[in-house]
Amino acid sequence: MDLSPILNSYNTFIETQLKDRFFKHRDLVSIISKHASTAAQEVVGHSVEGRELILLRLGNGPMKVFLWSQMHGDETTGTMAIMDLLNFLKHPAFASFATEILSSCTLYLLPMVNPDGAERFTRRNAQQLDINRDYLSAKSTEAQILKAVHANIQPDFGFNLHDQSDLWGVQHTTNPAAVSFLAPAFDEGCSLNDNRRHAMQVIACMKASLDAQLPGKMGLFDDTYEPRAFGDNFQASGTATILIEGGTMIGDVEAQQVRKMVFGAILAGLKAISSAEYEAVPLDNYFNIPKNSKTLFHLIIHDIEVNGLKTSVGINYKPSPGVGGTQVDRFYTIEDIGDLHTMSAHEVFEASTLQLEGSIVYDEPANFSLMRGKEPVLSFKNGILQSKVIF
Ligand SMILES: [Zn+2]
Structure with missing residues (x-):
């Protein structure tokens, strides 16, 4: 029909x-x-x-x-x-x-x-x-x-x-x-x-x-x-x-x-x-x-330098119910590092012109910032999202 x-x-x-x-x-x-x-x-x-x-x-x-x-x-x-x-x-x-x-x-x-x-x-x-x-x-x-x-x-x-x-x-x-x-x-x-x-x-x-x-x-x-x-x-x-x-x-x-x-x-x-x-x-x-x-990530960052290599990073969050059951809290982990061109994401960041502060470690909580000059474009602290600029 x-x-x-x-x-x-x-x-x-x-x-x-x-x-x-x-x-x-x-x-x-x-x-x-x-x-x-x-x-x-x-x-x-x-x-x-x-x-x-x-x-x-x-x-x-x-x-x-x-x-x-x-x-x-x-x-x-x-x-x-x-x-x-x-x-x-x-x-x-x-x-x-x-x-x-x-x-x-x-x-x-x-x-x-x-x-x-x-x-x-x-x-x-x-x-x-x-x-x-x-x-x-x-x-x-x-x-x-x-x-x-x-x-x-x-x-x-x-x-x-x-x-x-x-x-x-x-x-x-x-x-x-x-x-x-x-x-x-x-x-x-x-x-x-x-x-x-x-x-x-x-x-x-x-x-x-x-x-x-x-x-x-x-x-x-x-x-x-x-x-x-x-x-x-x-x-x-x-x-x-x-x-x-x-x-x-x-x-x-x-x-x-x-x-x-x-x-x-x-x-x-x-x-x-x-x-x-x-x-x-x-x-x-x-x-x-x-x-x-399972081809999706919550976030993918392309063209980011990790350990001296230009590569891609996939990040997912684990949702947990927030107080009162009227929202979800999100805890972000580095799920993958490498060639992710066959994958997609809810949000994609291109990092070629951004600077990485902190480090990206596989299977560890996201704990880094992507900076444009002094402005954070994407920033996590111990798995918790701090800021994100939507383009
Ligand atoms: Zn079910």
Whole structure:
């Protein structure tokens, strides 16, 4: 399908209460309450710290589609995209589109599976567990709830919404991966069965629908079997399971462009399922999607003299949640030194006319300044950014 007319109107249905990645459960509850007349709502359990997990149901079609987001508390684009979807589905300009989806499918939405993690802006829940590695042992309250909801619904399709690291690019390119997909394996041999094939075919439709917006900027996530993960187990249970990973776009620090693309991917998937058009799609359209590759740095400095050699330096930061879970703190490390011309970065500095003060040491915290005369252009102290001049 051609997503352009819908994405061009995105600003008319975007959920404006969500503006960055740091919203909390109370914000979600406030938004969901606006949809009480169009979406059935049920509290299906509580997080460790007592926050409600709310399942929404829309439509009355025979195909059951279950979307869940934010098992990892700091991966928020899927939740934002689901909130945009709720607005879209009652937008008068797209009523016929919504009717097609809601008469073919019953949608079950479980946004923010990990509200305690969202509160802190951490991947893990309040028990410090990774919910997406807890399918088998189900020690975490949230894993128990997600398993039970899935078992009750027994969905035909499942959309598992995550965000990947902003250092993934698309293999053999210098493009960042804005969105990645995977039809998770259900066994060590990455075998195929009907529902995994269906997941691949729907993904191929999603990818084709976003090609105009993201040429060369979508990838396939690693399909190594993970017996502890939800997607792999849901796939094994007979739900055609689709992993969508929000990725990164240059300059899109708060992932608002990525959010729009994840919304587009979800919508294209629902359209493909509603129309059954995915059934005719060759599997090669899935297997030909390029793989993800770690080709990005947060910063690259080219033409810099290190130990008497003109070379390039790659620097990444490790984000950690700031106080109140409403920002991230960044700790910068020298990740690579050498020929980095096949790599790209969120920010690139050319140092040929700059002077280096301090030293650059591989695998050590960034602790140097690049100077133009007496003015620092880029400066770090013990891993912490001090100043940066944007050109
Ligand atoms: Zn995740």
